[in-house]
Amino acid sequence: MLVVPLRNRVDPFGHIHAVAERGLFTGNRGVIHDASDKTLTSRRWTTKAWIVCTLEHPGGVRRDPMGRNTPGGRAGWTELFFLDEVTALAAGHRPCLYCRREAAKDFQRRFADGNNLQHASAPRMDALLHGQRMVSGDAGARTLVGDPTSLPDGAMIAAGGVAYAVKDGLALPWSFGGYGTVGASIVGQPITLITPPSTLAALREGYRPVWHPSVES
Secondary structure, eight states: OOOOOOSOEEOTTSOEEOOSOOOSEEEESSOOEETTTTEEOSOSOSOSOOEEEESSOTTOOOOOTTSOOSTTSOOOSOOEEESSHHHHHHHTOEEOTTTTHHHHHHHHHHHHHHTTOSOOOHHHHHHHHHTTSTTTSOGGGOEEOSOGGGSOTTOEEEETTEEEEEETTEEEEEETTEEOOOOSOOTTSOEEEOSOHHHHHHHHTTOOOOOOGGGGO
């Protein structure tokens, strides 16, 4: 029997696809699916709080992806999946304060320092991020000038329609299955920053996102 993947895999631009690869993390943007047939609705978010979570729920609760996951049989939040945290941050998500509390607190501190905020509350981060996400904010003013490989590790850029992650000064091509080796030079092409600028500031302050193991090869 052919199993068709659900449309709940997120790329670095924040778009949602149906592919076989699931990735290392899950997360959500609220309820954006119809539980009767496990398809997406026309909405791509119902909240500004876009989070990235562990695959295993801290309470051991098992969920039916894009199913009915509330005690009353309602949809609950829509499970989305990411290759790794680098991908999720690029799409505009942030670490969950419930299931990834230590990482979330670290991100929160570095987000505040990088963006000159006295305190980066979850609503404050969400409001700032929502105006910078590629799919919800102003993506038109994101072209970089200069050398993109000077960006901090974990930043993501696009050149020629391809997403790249910056690691150790190299731009590694992204895919749903992992990172490729260094490809053709992107020098001279228009370079677009995918990662929200406010998250980029947190990376510059030293936040270290989780990478897919393919980056080591």
